Amino acid sequence: MLSNQLDTFTFVKYKSKLSYSIFCLIGVIVSFNVASVSAVIPSISRSLGKPEFAVAKIIWAYMIPYGICALFYGPLSRKFGIKSLLLFCLSLFSVFSFLSAIARTIESLFFYRLCVGIFASAMTPLALIFIAHKFKPQERGSQVGKFFSITFFASLLGLFLSGIINWRLIFLIPAVVSIFAVLMIIILAPPLEVEVDKGRSQYLQALRDQKIFRVFSYIFLISFLYHLVRQWLGVYFSLQFALMQFYISLLLTLESFAGIFGEFLGGLLADRNGRIITLRIGVLLMGISLILFAMVNKMWLWIIFMWCWGLGWTINHAGLSTYLTDMPKPYLEEVSSLNSSVRFLAGGLSTAVGNILMQRSFNLTFVGVGIILIFLFLFSNRILKV
Secondary structure: OHHHHHHHHHHHHHHHHHHHHHHHHHHHHHHHOHHHHHHOHHHHHHHHOOOHHHHOHHHHHHHHHHHHHHHHHHHHHHHHOHHHHHHHHHHHHHHHHHHHHOOOOHHHHHHHHHHHHHHHOOHHHHHHHHHHHHOOHHHHHHHHHHHHHHHHHHHHHHHHHHOOOOHHHHHHHHHHHHHHHHHHHHHHOOOOOOOOOOOOOOHHHHHHOHHHHHHHHHHHHHHHHHHHHHOOHHHHHHHHHOOOHHHHHHHHHHHHHHHHHHHHHHHHHHHHHOHHHHHHHHHHHHHHHHHHHOOOOOHHHHHHHHHHHHHHHHHHHHHHHHHHHOOOHHHHHHHHHHHHHHHHHHHHHHHHHHHHHHHHOHHHHHHHHHHHHHHHHHHHHHHHOO
């Protein structure tokens, strides 16, 4: 009997690892072209014959519907199950990524990226729900860190390739790989379901919880500030310093490369030293590096500050994401969806605001954001500890 129990335990553990690996693969596919889009704005501008500030609208065309639609997938997982939702969303993600790759006008590209955002938004909420249910509290930080480290590696690859291949391939590659992922899920994947309360959506009840409300206010602010800078760096290097696409992609690749280490390190620190301490370290590093970045115009110093900026953002991200897996279980599906929704809504809105601010002054905007990040470091304890 003991042998049978051990065999059952080993099989269940194997299924959990296989399911986790599938989520990592999906994270790779979705992340591949997200970060690299801002880097190829100048290339798309030249190809379609439109100004860079007009082409940059495809960034928030992806992010805002992502933020809105992410709200639905946590509650929908109660009704339809995780596996069915993944198959449906990943298939349509592939279709609209392919259409983005062959778009001939900025209007059609805008629409296709909007649709990609709708279906890509399912992936992270479902992954966090799975991690929260399948792993112990002392293991969640490392699993969250590994998941996001892998997705940042995909972003790194996309950014690197954005400097040496045609911008259309940045959309085509994830479209093709998604088809193989769908087939793998159908053929190989075990059930991905978790035990949840099958009741209705509880967003209002969740947001009445002071702890949940405060953490999502914090997430909105940190995401708004990050994307206010991040989504305009490619345009900044192009317009202010006339850098070639290769060098723009190289600098942005460096940030994502730092993110691989930041997510992993942030996950470990969150388990060992605490969630709030970890995210405060990240936001402090972001603020200091951004202020210094705005004061220099030498590439070797940009390299240092871009690395620190990416490291700080991902340490903060891993600490916050792990903090969310500790939220009350009745609201876990809502919290997981709110995380992606708030982050991308904030990112989409800040990109639109950045369109106004960056045309006036890149450097003043960078310094202002850096100062706010320093204040956020000082008040993180007060905001998050209830």
